[in-house]
Amino acid sequence: MISVCIATYNGEKYLREQLNSILSQLSVDDEVIVSDDGSKDTTLELLKEYVEKDPRIKLFKGPGKGVIANFEFAITQSQGEFIFLADQDDVWLPAKVQTTLAFFHSHPTIDLVISDLVIVDERLETIEPSYFEYRNVKLGFFQNIVKNKYIGAGMAFKSSLKAKILPIPDKVPMHDMWIGLIAAYKKKSALITEPLTLYRRHDTNASEIKTKASFYQQLKWRLALSYVLFKRLFFNG
Template identity: 75%
Template structure:
């Protein structure tokens, strides 16, 4: 059984296309967890219409505290052995779920994977053929603390990580950075080079490829992140 977690907020414009691409890859025993953070557009109606026709969809009212807390809540509700994170506005390519499940089966020592993505515009026209190449994605704790390359839209992990991940500290920069670093510190993460997601960029994205935050704000985020990792006893201070 797998769990796919989506955190929604005013995502009506692209949500149906994403839901369709995901549901086609799910087995009858799988679950799609959708936590909505107080959408004002047609997002909730879309979700309710899909949920009425598909029992695999489990719809929750989110905590209303932003994207990090919304994903945290969705992950908390998950029951699957493998947990996928999904953005509300992307499109999953048809081989995504099976490719990632095959990787976990063939690599029992790994607890988290990130697959490559194709960066596209709102019309799904290719902007960059490889997110990994565009962002120079590599593993490494220090490297990713300094400049985060972990991306939730390509992320999946074993449920065994939940006990370490949760709760997600409120002051970390993003949920995917926190989750990726925890797996990384335990040498349990891996990259899948196949492009398995159309990663849509548009005016309403909740996340940025290249952050516009000031250097001071980025430094504060990094300090908060390191403190959180030490407090969680993920990083050791000698």
């Protein structure tokens, strides 16, 4: 069973296209967990329309504490053996689920994978053909503490990892960075170099490709992150 976790907030413009690209790849036993964080547009109406037609979609009221807490809540509701994270404004390419599951089955020691993405504009026109090449994405625990390259829109992981990553500490810069580092510490992560997602960039994205935070702010984040990672990895098993 697969669980796809989506954190929504005012996502009416692109959400329908994303849901359709996901649902077409799932089996009848899979689920899409949607946690909405208090949308003020027509996102909820759109989601309720889908819920009425498709029992695989499970809609929840989010905690109202921002994108990290919203994704965390969605993950806690998931029941699947494999958990995929999905942004509300992207589009999954047709082979995403099949390719990802095949990779997990052929690499049984891996707990988390990140697949490449095509960076596109709001009309899905290509900006960069490979997120991995554009960001020079590489695996590695310490390397990604210093300069994070992990991206949730390309991320999928085994449910067994939930015991390690949850709860997500308040002080981490982003949920995908935390999840990626937890898996990377014991070398349980891998990259799928095939682009499997159209990663849409527009004026209202919740995340940035490259942070605009100051060096001082980034240093504070890294120190706080290192502290909570140390506590989780060495004192929580």
